[in-house]
Amino acid sequence: MREPLPADMFDELCPSSLNPIRFGDKWAALIIRCLEHGPRRFSELRVPLSRVTPKVLTRSLRALERDGLVERTVYAGAAPHVEYELTPLGRSVLGPMAISCAWAREHWDELLDARESYDGGSRLDHAG
Numbered sequence: 001m002r003e004p005l006p007a008d009m010f011d012e013l014c015p016s017s018l019n020p021i022r023f024g025d026k027w028a029a030l031i032i033r034c035l036e037h038g039p040r041r042f043s044e045l046r047v048p049l050s051r052v053t054p055k056v057l058t059r060s061l062r063a064l065e066r067d068g069l070v071e072r073t074v075y076a077g078a079a080p081h082v083e084y085e086l087t088p089l090g091r092s093v094l095g096p097m098a099i100s101c102a103w104a105r106e107h108w109d110e111l112l113d114a115r116e117s118y119d120g121g122s123r124l125d126h127a128g
Contacts, residue, residue, distance in 0.1 A: 005034055005048045024067065027052050027060045029097055032086065035070065036094060039085035069093065 023029040027049065034045050042057070049057060061084055064070035069090035073083050086094075104111065 002038060002040075005040070005044055007047050007050070023093060023097060023100075024063060024069075025060050027056065028064055028069075029100075031057075031060055031064060031084075032069065032090060032093060032097065035084060035086045035090070039073070039083040041081055041083055045084070064090070 023032065030049060031045065034040060034048060042054075042061075045057065045061075046052075046054070052060070061070060061072070065072050065084075068087055071085050071087050073085065075081050075083065
């Protein structure tokens, strides 16, 4: 039996939410982190990714599969189910993601200050 994913794996103060470096869509990096230690069912991914709608999670998983980062395996039988797992190509992105997350942690205060300043300013100031 595998260890369940913690529900608070990506709390609101997670550096992933501030990281301006994107891997795929908004949720791709979080999905990849959830699959880092082995295959997971859709329902398992929903626990730490509770802010993602099932429709968006499905779309993100399909995009990762299309890019060759995630493999989807269907298991038939008495209790049919589907599991998602990182491919070797998907595993190769874990290193760059770790560097990106470390950078976001190091610059956390600067990122927060910049976003607060931008969000607090007039939108007209930022129009081109």
